[in-house]
Amino acid sequence: MTDMAFKADPAPTQRWWQRRAVRRFLRHRLALFGLAIIVLLVLACVIGPYLLPFDDLYIDLRARFAPPMTGSHIFGTDPLGRDLAARLFMAGRISLLVGFAAMLISTVFGSLVGIVAGYYGGKIGAVLMRFVDAMLSFPSIFLLLALAAFIKPSPIMITLIIAATSWMEITRIVEAEIKSLRERDFIMAARTLGLSNSQIMFRELLPNAMGPIIVAATLTVARAILLEAYVSFLGYGIQPPLPSWGNMLNGAQQYLDSAPWLAIVPGVAITLAVTGFNFVGDGLRDALDARSDIA
Amino acid sequence: MLRFLFGRLWQSLVLLVIVSMIGFAVLTLAPGGPLSQFALTPGMTQAQLARIAHQMGLDRPLPVQYWEWFTRLLQGDWGRSYRDNQPVLSVIYDHLLATLLLMGTSTVISVLIGTWVGVLGALKRYSIFDYAATVGAMVALSIPTFWFGLIAIYLFALRLGWLPAGNMYTIGDGSVLDYAVHLIMPSLVLALVNVAVWSRYMRTAVLDVMNQDFVRTARAKGLTRWAVLTRHILRNALVPMITLLGLQLPTILGGALVTETVFTWPGMGRLFLDSLGYSDYPVVMGLLMLSAILVLIGNLMADVTVAIIDPRIRLG
Numbered sequence: 138m139t140d141m142a143f144k145a146d147p148a149p150t151q152r153w154w155q156r157r158a159v160r161r162f163l164r165h166r167l168a169l170f171g172l173a174i175i176v177l178l179v180l181a182c183v184i185g186p187y188l189l190p191f192d193d194l195y196i197d198l199r200a201r202f203a204p205p206m207t208g209s210h211i212f213g214t215d216p217l218g219r220d221l222a223a224r225l226f227m228a229g230r231i232s233l234l235v236g237f238a239a240m241l242i243s244t245v246f247g248s249l250v251g252i253v254a255g256y257y258g259g260k261i262g263a264v265l266m267r268f269v270d271a272m273l274s275f276p277s278i279f280l281l282l283a284l285a286a287f288i289k290p291s292p293i294m295i296t297l298i299i300a301a302t303s304w305m306e307i308t309r310i311v312e313a314e315i316k317s318l319r320e321r322d323f324i325m326a327a328r329t330l331g332l333s334n335s336q337i338m339f340r341e342l343l344p345n346a347m348g349p350i351i352v353a354a355t356l357t358v359a360r361a362i363l364l365e366a367y368v369s370f371l372g373y374g375i376q377p378p379l380p381s382w383g384n385m386l387n388g389a390q391q392y393l394d395s396a397p398w399l400a401i402v403p404g405v406a407i408t409l410a411v412t413g414f415n416f417v418g419d420g421l422r423d424a425l426d427a428r429s430d431i432a
Numbered sequence: 433m434l435r436f437l438f439g440r441l442w443q444s445l446v447l448l449v450i451v452s453m454i455g456f457a458v459l460t461l462a463p464g465g466p467l468s469q470f471a472l473t474p475g476m477t478q479a480q481l482a483r484i485a486h487q488m489g490l491d492r493p494l495p496v497q498y499w500e501w502f503t504r505l506l507q508g509d510w511g512r513s514y515r516d517n518q519p520v521l522s523v524i525y526d527h528l529l530a531t532l533l534l535m536g537t538s539t540v541i542s543v544l545i546g547t548w549v550g551v552l553g554a555l556k557r558y559s560i561f562d563y564a565a566t567v568g569a570m571v572a573l574s575i576p577t578f579w580f581g582l583i584a585i586y587l588f589a590l591r592l593g594w595l596p597a598g599n600m601y602t603i604g605d606g607s608v609l610d611y612a613v614h615l616i617m618p619s620l621v622l623a624l625v626n627v628a629v630w631s632r633y634m635r636t637a638v639l640d641v642m643n644q645d646f647v648r649t650a651r652a653k654g655l656t657r658w659a660v661l662t663r664h665i666l667r668n669a670l671v672p673m674i675t676l677l678g679l680q681l682p683t684i685l686g687g688a689l690v691t692e693t694v695f696t697w698p699g700m701g702r703l704f705l706d707s708l709g710y711s712d713y714p715v716v717m718g719l720l721m722l723s724a725i726l727v728l729i730g731n732l733m734a735d736v737t738v739a740i741i742d743p744r745i746r747l748g
Contacts, residue, residue, distance in 0.1 A: 167567065271450035274724040274731075276686030279704065283458055283720055286708040359574065366576050367690060371705060390582060390694070394590050404579035411574035419570065 158348075161424035168420020174413035178406070182229035191220035193227040194378055205398050212402045215385075216392065221402055228380035229406060232365055235292060235381070236410075239299040239361035244354040247304035251311025252338050252346075256319060266312060269305045277302045278367055285373040295374050299364050307353045314346040348425035355418035359411045366407050382407045436739055444732045451724045452505065456498050459717050505721065511714035515707070520718040524700065528722075530600055531699035535688050538619040539677070542626035547673075549627065550634025551666070554642065565635075569628035577687050581621045581694035588617060598696035618695040622687050626680060633676050637669035671742050678734025681727045 162168055186193065190209055196217045205213040205221075212221035254265040272280075284298045318324065319342070327341050362382075368374035369383025377384055382403045389400035485491050489500065504510070510520035553562040589597035595617050596602070601610050641647065642665060650664045689701030696702070700719055707715040 167570075267446060267450055271447050271454055271724075274447065274451050274682065274727045275454070275720065276682040276689065276723050276727070278686035278689055279720055279723050280458075282689075282704070282708060283716055286711075286716070287458070363574075363576055367578065370576070370578050371690075371693060373708070386579060386582070390585075393582060393586050397586050400579070400582045400586065404576065404583070407579065408571070408575050411576075412571055415570050415574050 158424045162420050165420035165423055167416045168424075171413040171416025171420065174409050175417065178229060178410055178413065179233065182226045182233060185226035185229075186223060189220065189223045189226070191223045193219065193223040193380060195219060195223075204396075205402075213396070213398045215399060216388065216396075221398070224380045224385060225382075225402060225406055228382050228385055228403065229410075231292060231375055231379060232362055232382040232407070233410065235296050235299065235365045235375070236358045236362035236414075238296045239303065239365075240354055240358040242297065242300035243304035243357055243361075244307055244350065246300070247307030247353075248311050248343070248346075248350055250304070251308040252315055252343060254308065255312040255315025256334070256338050256342065258316065258319075262312070265308075269308050272302075272305050275302075277364065281364060281368055282371065282373055285368055290373060290376055292375055292379070295365065295368065299361050299368075303357055303360055303364065307350065307357065310349050310353050311346055314349050315342050318342055318345050352418055352422045352425060355414055355421055359414035359418065362407065362411055362414070382410075433739070437736065440732060440735055440739075444728050447728055448725065449502075451728070452502050452721065453498070455717060455721050455724070456501055458720070459713065460494065460497070510718045510721075513707075513715050514712045515710050515715075520714050523715055524703065524718055524722060527698060527700045527703040530697060531685075531688055531692070531701065534615070534618055534622065534692070534697060534699060535684055537615055538622040538688075539626065539684060541619060542623040542630055543673075543677070545623070546627045546630025547634050547666075547670075549631035551638050551661070551669075553631065553635040554638035555661075557639070562635075565631060569632050572624050572628035575624070577621060577625060578690045578694050580624060581618070581691055584617050584621055585694070598694075600698055618691050618697055621694075622684070622691045625687060626684060629680060629683075630673070630676070633673065634669065637672055638665060641665050641668045671738060674734050674738050674741075678731040681730040682723075685723050685726065 196219055197214070205211060212225060215221055215224065250265055250269070254262040254269075281298055281302050284301070285295065288294050288298065324337060324341060327337050332341070365374055365381060366383035366386070369381045370386045372384075372387055375381035375384050377387075385403040386400060389396075389403075392399050482491075489497060508521060512519055513523050516523075549565050553565045556562055585597045588595045596614050598614075600614050602614075647660060647664055650660045655663075688699065689704060691697065692699045692701035693705055700723070704716065704719045706712075707719070
């Protein structure tokens, strides 16, 4: 068996950026725009706090409610006189990190369940997919809030709870994909060669389902950032003084008349980040799906 | 048809059982569980806690507890609110109509706008309008509903003063017009996301139908463009939209929760948040279960409607 090498033909010499999917993605203007937004936001959140003369937790009661562009407060200050820009960038670190981490967890878990359900099908598949259907029957915000209210909120717990309420879409996508791949000839060949179930699932099926998974994962980041904002806005997410884009908006409504920038600034940041990921996800879908037409 | 109906009904019942298990798990796995409210009482001893647990039946095996809880649920006994000792169902009922009013209005608005944006986008494919609608829909899907609500309040209530900033009616007024004025902003804010989703799907559905043979036949026999559009294209494109409406229900309900908070709308969403604040678990559980049950019923109704309209579904 050892000298029976089933080596694939050496791939045509092609760099990764010359691949068709990459070329299609690079021609997608909105996706590139989205990517630019994300890169800029990440850079601002990583570098920003070092460039600003203020600390995100420094309270200056003499400088309360300063409107944007007063002195070196580019976005103004909050009710405690803390610099809004400094808080925005620190909050961005938390919000983006929670979004990414929740995406990773829910993508891995959702794909696993989807592969198992799609590959084995039958009773196992039916039970797993009915569970997915049942989870999807709950409005995710209700479920998220109920869990967050029961559990002591910390960034890690919030991430886990968001992941726990957003893996089902990925499972559905992966299950459908695996089900259709399972009947193809190359899987029969793999079986004939005596590959084990786990080898077929993870070496043969998973790489072929990677396209839809990547698209779904990108859109899940957008969704996770939104969900974090919702829970934190309602007071059950990331707890102050640790800033997040959601909890910065938490107190903004009562100052809406006198200090509207408190609401506008973090909201624009959330919208930009989520739009960026949605654009990139859409571009990836067009690039990875050979059937889709590209304008 | 009967066979289809029973099959679909059976599926929904199975889902209801799984949904109830998830709900029960959330309630039971919570730290402290139903006991946590008593544990906070000053001077509460471990022995007293154990006695309360015994009285509430919390020391019995989990499957027994679940069965008891589930059969009560089916009989309409959803427990009593910790806050005012009212039956959970009647507490929820007081808020249900407000939420249904908001969701209903918003859904009608989003279906009307979304359908036409989608149809126009499909008819004038790759035009500036189509491009703007595509980008607009994606941005709309990215705006947090509550933030959009805040901005709307800032503009139309605080700056322009055209619309009330919140609540369902003015105390002492309560005429139909008064309700309508209060309904405008929250229902439009809630509609934004659904217009985006709806117009995207509608565009695809119309594009699917537009190039089929029966549309060409309808054109060939000399029908006006309008007649072809409304009688042939729209009628067929709207069928899958009914299923979509069912699938969108959890999102609309969740959106209603957030919108109600921002606009102090006295619906289920506000009740949910208030109950969370008071650790009123029976009401929280009741709302969680009811929202899932509403979604199940909505999906069932959507599927049955589609089956009545489209005979191909029943055979499949």
